[in-house]
Amino acid sequence: MARQFVKTHDRAILTVILVAAFAWSLSAVPWDSTVIHAGGKAAILQMLKAMVRPDLSPETLKLALVSSWRTLAYAVAGMSLAIAIALVFGVLAAGILVTGRGRLAVMGFFRGVLGFMRAIHELVWAWLFVAATGLSPLTAVFALAIPYGGTLGRILADMLNDVPPEPIRALRASGAGKLQLLFYGYLPMAMADMTSYIMYRLECAIRSATIMSFVGLGGLGYQIHLSLQDLHYNQVWTFIFFLTALVMLVDLWSNQLRRGLVP
Template sequence: MKVVSFVRLHNRFILTLLLGAVFIWSLFSIKWNADLVHSGGIPTLLQIVDGLVQPDLSPEVLKLGFESAWITLAYAVVGMTLAVIYAFIVGILASGVLTSNKMTRIISKVFFRGILGFTRAIHELIWAWLFVAAIGLSPFAAIFALAIPYGGILGRIFADMLNDVSEEPIKALKSAGASKWQILIYGYLPLIWADMISYTMYRFECAIRSSAIMSFIGLGGLGYQIQLSLQDVKYDRVWAFVFFLIGLVIFVDIWSNFVRKALTERKRSSGFSPGWRSVSFTGLLVIGSWVYIHLAENAQFFELLSDKNLEAAKRFFGGLIGLTSEHPAFLDANNWAAALKLTLETLEMSIMAIGFATIAAFLTVVPAARTIANGQLTGAKKWYNWILYGVVRIFYIFSRSVPELVWAMMIIFIFKPGLLPGAIALALHNFGILGKLWAEVIEDMDSRPIRNLATAGASKIETLFYGILPYCIAEVSYVYPLPLGSYYADNDCRWICRCRRSGNGI
């Protein structure tokens, strides 16, 4: 046991050094000189801060903010409706539970998981640009751009849930002569439906931010208003619409908590509980969103199949795969060399961003834990701990609620275009994600070892390095392989950690 523990510690130390070296390597991709900042970068920063302190809350802006928030919410709801349908069908096929033999099971899993992998690998903004080029500036361009990648993400998780179901009840149904469909309906789905709903609601929270990004293609919503305000250099309006976006994310977070509680509780409460009222509200919201898209936005689904749109789509997607070009771009070696260079820069930017976010989260996570603020973990109650807790938690909510693209559009007014503005934008968003995740890990840890350290006379620094950090590193390493620099890491990390702590498998 001692040898195994030493090997694990040794490997962890080497991995830490390796990650640190990679982060330092990414820093050398930036030329750290005065040319990084615009000549008017500092005055612009002061104007942005002034707009943050004094946002434009005029009746005109408030009215526009509520209207744009509703458009953003409606797009997210409609997009997630299609995503759930796509994920449910393809996820079941990708799990292989309906196949009859081992060979067809392998073929089904490889083929449909490949489809899910392809659809979720492309960012929703890229999908939006593709659909706008193919079908024009239609609301369905944004809706499909949300539905496809989120359907791929949900479908992959649904397939994994089905594959992780315990074999005992499935064998019992098989021995009773149940068909494949009966086993699916009466065996698999009842065991995972609560986790499916829980993860879908987490994904919906993330879809709100993505819906705001969809607005940048010109279809209205909060992102569109933020973009127009930035073009007019009206930072007070920018922050007003950003606050609307933050409020919308918080609203959805609270609402989804009620929905998950109602749908996953083992014992139904008597009467029409607040949780079940939230479920009814969800149904009305889905219907209302579809009606709004159909009537107010005048989006006709069957118009997508018109001869004009089909011809445009054929021409566009044919061009993507080189059918309409004598010299396709993917056959040009220079294009591959440029793509490789851009891939390396993207990697450097991502590493730099996660490094900045990790350092910032590490420096702020301890006061952000509720068990530190109330003295449960340390045994010492200090009044100022609650103030620090509130301030840091507000920073976490603020940073992760604003999409990376919005951060980037503001930062580019301060720094010149390059890797650094993108890295800072990603770091600001993921700072809130990592900080909240780590704080929740600290809140759920056993307080007895920490209290023993404090009783033995350990200082706060010693308690942090010998008590809190070893536990946090072990827990966070469980979800570290997730793409923490991506747009969906927030909900993946929180959902997986909570499932693990509650004893539920994925």
């Protein structure tokens, strides 16, 4: 009887437990003045005020423009390399070029490699590279390309595996070999989805490139970091608005591209 009750209401019971846990966790927060530190309220107020009055002086705008360009350049360069990595590793991980006994081994190996690449965050890769090669633009590009290549490659492999089998079978019947199948069947069919996913990842890459520049690699993140240290909130907001505009532009571009690709 009791077991039956639990079985039918398992979701409701879990919800109640989770809500209770959350409510209980609130009691762990010290609800006195220490939640926000002494100068905190004033600082927040200052920041909000600065938000409506960003620094629009020519020097700041010029700096923001140059920094945006640099961040975009890191992101695009990183993504280009990531796409190249993803194409090679993704196709191998999808197992469409190998048949017979070795197929599972090849698939497993390259899925493993892709997993390793994306298991490590781009910031960690950046630290590793900075330790080895110093602060250089290449460091940022590689640090971005490796984990992004890992993610893209994995998604590409999944998309290639999900392609409808009938057109592939028909191409094979026309005498197509494995590589011909790839270029006449698999890739065209996966292209639309892949493109919109790449565009989404480009947005992510811009955010990552921004964070990366906190490490000292230049770009919008570096400027935000400097302005924050100097308590120039008006400048901080200028840079943040530029970053937002950058991401929105990429979104616009991606919509434009998708319209041309999806039938």
